[in-house]
Amino acid sequence: MEHFQQVEPFDYVIFGATGDLTMRKLLPALYNRLRLGQIPDDACIIGAARTELSREAYVARAREALERFLPSDVLSPGLVDRFLARLDYVTLDSSRESTQWDSLTSLLAKAQPDRVRVFYFATAPQLYGSICENLHRYGLITPSSRVVLEKPIGTDMATATAINDGVGQYFPEKQIYRIDHYLGKETVQNVLALRFANPLINAAWSAEHIESVQITAAETVGVEGRAAYYDTSGALRDMIQNHLLQVLCLVAMEAPDSLEADAVRNAKLAVLNALRPMTEASVATETVRAQYTAGVVGGENVPGYLEELGTPSATETYAAVRAWVDTPRWKNVPFYIRTAKRSARKVSEIVVTFRPAATTMFGATPASNRLVLRIQPNEGVELRLNVKNPALDVFNLHTADLDTSIRMEGGMPFPDSYERLLLDAVRGDPVLFIRRDEVEAAWRWAEPILDAWKHNKVSMQTYSAGSYGPDQATRLLAEHNDTWHEASE
Numbered sequence: 001m002e003h004f005q006q007v008e009p010f011d012y013v014i015f016g017a018t019g020d021l022t023m024r025k026l027l028p029a030l031y032n033r034l035r036l037g038q039i040p041d042d043a044c045i046i047g048a049a050r051t052e053l054s055r056e057a058y059v060a061r062a063r064e065a066l067e068r069f070l071p072s073d074v075l076s077p078g079l080v081d082r083f084l085a086r087l088d089y090v091t092l093d094s095s096r097e098s099t100q101w102d103s104l105t106s107l108l109a110k111a112q113p114d115r116v117r118v119f120y121f122a123t124a125p126q127l128y129g130s131i132c133e134n135l136h137r138y139g140l141i142t143p144s145s146r147v148v149l150e151k152p153i154g155t156d157m158a159t160a161t162a163i164n165d166g167v168g169q170y171f172p173e174k175q176i177y178r179i180d181h182y183l184g185k186e187t188v189q190n191v192l193a194l195r196f197a198n199p200l201i202n203a204a205w206s207a208e209h210i211e212s213v214q215i216t217a218a219e220t221v222g223v224e225g226r227a228a229y230y231d232t233s234g235a236l237r238d239m240i241q242n243h244l245l246q247v248l249c250l251v252a253m254e255a256p257d258s259l260e261a262d263a264v265r266n267a268k269l270a271v272l273n274a275l276r277p278m279t280e281a282s283v284a285t286e287t288v289r290a291q292y293t294a295g296v297v298g299g300e301n302v303p304g305y306l307e308e309l310g311t312p313s314a315t316e317t318y319a320a321v322r323a324w325v326d327t328p329r330w331k332n333v334p335f336y337i338r339t340a341k342r343s344a345r346k347v348s349e350i351v352v353t354f355r356p357a358a359t360t361m362f363g364a365t366p367a368s369n370r371l372v373l374r375i376q377p378n379e380g381v382e383l384r385l386n387v388k389n390p391a392l393d394v395f396n397l398h399t400a401d402l403d404t405s406i407r408m409e410g411g412m413p414f415p416d417s418y419e420r421l422l423l424d425a426v427r428g429d430p431v432l433f434i435r436r437d438e439v440e441a442a443w444r445w446a447e448p449i450l451d452a453w454k455h456n457k458v459s460m461q462t463y464s465a466g467s468y469g470p471d472q473a474t475r476l477l478a479e480h481n482d483t484w485h486e487a488s489e
């Protein structure tokens, strides 16, 4: 497949190599790219974590992870062995100075000094600074090194600044890749194609024609095994401050001059900087937070968040915000953003509602055109149009949907977003990664919401697991005579 070109040989060092993310996402993603011919045979993947393991024991864990997290039709024994042959493991407390670093140093010393080296931090973000300090101390940072930082980059502006400063002391910004896996999703990138390669859509992409925008990321799962992390985070920090604001940026930004990383990031930053600042008063009218109670999801009874946790908690599992982008293009257009755990359906989508036709010729006002960009599942684009109702002699309108699936060649499922991003770091292409100023601008906007919530300026609502969310979220749109688009509509 010519679009999956092989990357140059590399060493990928994954800190946090025994963790959930590495096993569930990173190793399967790298395997898939080897399977597609993108990973050269002399590439090395080195796992690092504190757990004492021999190389063989780590390889056995990795094999188990591939078998568990990949569909059997992509696993062939020959390819799995070829992938596992690329793996190595070092036992290392990466936050401390010790002779344990010698093993990593000697594995890396086997390669040419100018070979691409990627350090992937799949550990708690509090460790990022000390890992960098040690990489520097042991002379492991080369000019062709990159560091990939997992989210969350902090829990507020102060902690984000501390993390960015800690890493920035040892790596220049151009070597830092802050990952946001939503940007690795094909259909999120498609926002750019749809907007800027289709004059028909581009011409209508402003307040003159658009009434509102909705961005939803809803999940049927609860907090799974991640309650310890999630309860310190909540829906706003976990999904909105990063993934959904990034999606909003792509929807709202002005056309970048090119697809070069800084052109795209500057255009996104301009949107983040144009978000109307939240105040204590506006948080009260523009946001909703809620926790799920027991309910039924996919036919199964599931407990409520507090029961799952076993302790009281003021952490939201649902958040909805009405945001405003104060630029001429988006004057008075509400952007509704929402995310939920234990929702009725798993769906991520962007819904653009256009202003209705200003005509009286059909009697009633025609329905608004609506463009739905389905990010997942069932990736595609749907456009609601008004057409004549053929069943009637009189000229009545009804709506019809143009619905296009976006598929890979041969109907293959889309690659997991980590696949593309992991190799973009090897290629040295940061366009789908977040720049420091974007992270900070996103925190600047999100922090007043978190503060007001912390001080109970907005009461915590509840919603039953398996529902679409709390009534207050419905009211947020009803104030503007709007309704949430539910995927089944």
Ligand SMILES: NC(=O)C1=CN([C@@H]2O[C@H](COP(=O)(O)OP(=O)(O)OC[C@H]3O[C@@H](n4cnc5c(N)ncnc54)[C@H](OP(=O)(O)O)[C@@H]3O)[C@@H](O)[C@H]2O)C=CC1
Residues within 6 Å of the ligand: 015, 016, 017, 018, 019, 020, 021, 022, 048, 049, 050, 051, 092, 093, 094, 095, 096, 121, 122, 123, 124, 125, 127, 150, 151, 152, 229
């Ligand atoms: N899991 C997920 O789906 C997602 C995770 N993330 C982020 O990725 C990061 C990792 O998450 P996750 O895998 O779930 O977490 P886990 O707790 O499952 O894994 C943490 C990993 O870090 C290692 N570790 C901890 N301390 C040290 C240390 N001092 N030196 C070296 N290794 C260490 C642990 O191994 P050991 O104990 O052997 O040292 C383990 O391999 C977090 O920042 C998380 O927020 C982001 C998006 C999704």
Ligand SMILES: O=C1O[C@H](COP(=O)(O)O)[C@@H](O)[C@H](O)[C@H]1O
Residues within 6 Å of the ligand: 217, 219, 238, 239, 348
């Ligand atoms: O980053 C995160 O994303 C997932 C949802 O990702 P998706 O690709 O399945 O939409 C979410 O479950 C998790 O809580 C969050 O940390």
